[in-house]
Amino acid sequence: MKPNDSIANIVVIDDEKYICAIIAEALASAPYHVQTFVQPVAAMEYIKNNRVDLVLTDLVMGKRSGIDVLDLTRKHHPDAAVIMMTAHPTVQAAISVLKKGAYDFLVKPFKLDIMSATIRRGLEHQRVVRENLQLKEQLEFLKLSRANVAGTEIEEYLKLLVTTCKREFSAVAVGLIEFDPDTNDILRLVSESDQECNREKVELSDTHQLIDNETGEPVIKSWPVEIDGQTFNEIFICQPILMRRRLHGLINILIVEKFGTVTPGQVDLLAILTDSAASAIANHNLYTDLQGSYLHAIKALANAIEARDKYTAGHTDRVSRLAELVARFLGWNDHQLRNLIMGCTLHDVGKIGVPDSILNKPGKLTEEEQDQMRDHPTVGLKIIEGIDLLKPAVKYIESHHEWYDGTGYPKGLKGEEIPIEGRLLAVVDTFDAIVSDRPYRKGAEIAVALQEIYKYRDKQFDPELVDSFFNAIRNKLINLSEFYDSEIDTSCLDEMPVSEKARV
Numbered sequence: 001m002k003p004n005d006s007i008a009n010i011v012v013i014d015d016e017k018y019i020c021a022i023i024a025e026a027l028a029s030a031p032y033h034v035q036t037f038v039q040p041v042a043a044m045e046y047i048k049n050n051r052v053d054l055v056l057t058d059l060v061m062g063k064r065s066g067i068d069v070l071d072l073t074r075k076h077h078p079d080a081a082v083i084m085m086t087a088h089p090t091v092q093a094a095i096s097v098l099k100k101g102a103y104d105f106l107v108k109p110f111k112l113d114i115m116s117a118t119i120r121r122g123l124e125h126q127r128v129v130r131e132n133l134q135l136k137e138q139l140e141f142l143k144l145s146r147a148n149v150a151g152t153e154i155e156e157y158l159k160l161l162v163t164t165c166k167r168e169f170s171a172v173a174v175g176l177i178e179f180d181p182d183t184n185d186i187l188r189l190v191s192e193s194d195q196e197c198n199r200e201k202v203e204l205s206d207t208h209q210l211i212d213n214e215t216g217e218p219v220i221k222s223w224p225v226e227i228d229g230q231t232f233n234e235i236f237i238c239q240p241i242l243m244r245r246r247l248h249g250l251i252n253i254l255i256v257e258k259f260g261t262v263t264p265g266q267v268d269l270l271a272i273l274t275d276s277a278a279s280a281i282a283n284h285n286l287y288t289d290l291q292g293s294y295l296h297a298i299k300a301l302a303n304a305i306e307a308r309d310k311y312t313a314g315h316t317d318r319v320s321r322l323a324e325l326v327a328r329f330l331g332w333n334d335h336q337l338r339n340l341i342m343g344c345t346l347h348d349v350g351k352i353g354v355p356d357s358i359l360n361k362p363g364k365l366t367e368e369e370q371d372q373m374r375d376h377p378t379v380g381l382k383i384i385e386g387i388d389l390l391k392p393a394v395k396y397i398e399s400h401h402e403w404y405d406g407t408g409y410p411k412g413l414k415g416e417e418i419p420i421e422g423r424l425l426a427v428v429d430t431f432d433a434i435v436s437d438r439p440y441r442k443g444a445e446i447a448v449a450l451q452e453i454y455k456y457r458d459k460q461f462d463p464e465l466v467d468s469f470f471n472a473i474r475n476k477l478i479n480l481s482e483f484y485d486s487e488i489d490t491s492c493l494d495e496m497p498v499s500e501k502a503r504v
């Protein structure tokens, strides 16, 4: 008979057949499923392949001992209680088995009511251990929720969620797929798998056809599979991620196990994790939209500044694109690149505070006018102050006029005291400024600008970033003819030795 999930499954092992029979009879009236064995090997095979809550085993049984049974049970059923029986007790043996994780010790011959009471306590202990394991799972979930609330990056958060699902379900693979509800195009895919062949199974999004959008219930399918001559159950769970009753994604879970099924508790936990994923994705999308709107508004502001100065038309856009290409060459990730676009777009936003008469002055600026011009990073910071969404632009705005040798402004920072964002922007911002026409002079040729940048390597600029900029041009990652109408001659780069690595 197969044990019922709600009834405790007890295994009794003793090489004396009559002892097995007496125990089975004594427990017959209790709500247990009792399986008796006189052969420890057969019992161990049963324990490996079935759900077990409590084991009552003799300590000495020919070649096999109760210790072997104890070790095996703890390996396959960490929450099960093991009670050891022996007719020849020694204090040392008792201490030894208890240390190894046995729940209790019964000395033969024992009274049957004492045995029944010990079993009852053992099952209560097993229930508490199981609850503790569940609490541990909930703790993991709380950690996950906290990561979400703390604004952890969405990719990091979803990875954590996939890892949690994999652990809680003892799954061989878990995949989380976010797709566009209109086009079904995959927007995000996070998966974890023990084997590549299983990864493919959980990365499939066509299982969404099985989903009922109204209920949001998971689809659970299982089938037997042969692995190394043994039969296992392969269980596939497809859990929909719904937002306003529209399907935005799936969590696919693949489990391969010998016995048992997905428990209602696990299904509940998955529902909570899925809600958490849905709200994290929705929050992230909202945040990105909002950030996009802010950026759009600020871009309009930057364009308004450029419009005041016909000489700087397109400067912000070119600088953003050039900086992005160098950053890609340096291996910056998507998050860093998004921040870079924002920072480069806003880097001169403080020029809104500089009067037209100074911005467009054809001659040399007076000292006072220069001071006003040099205020633009500080004014820029004030403009975006208090707007959390624009915080990533701070480093670009405040440090793009700092010099590597410490003689720049506004703070006079030196070397790596200057954030890398500012050091990178300084190179491409200055390069574009040299090439562009100014009210007081005509734009220089590309070769002249490159030589000028090289000349100020170590003084104004971080030498490694100058090298990276030049190497990105050499490696054709940057094609300057896409940026400038003037004649493009970069042959001068051959005479400017730079480090081949030039990556930071």
Ligand SMILES: [Fe+2]
Residues within 6 Å of the ligand: 347, 348, 376, 400, 401
């Ligand atoms: Fe500037």
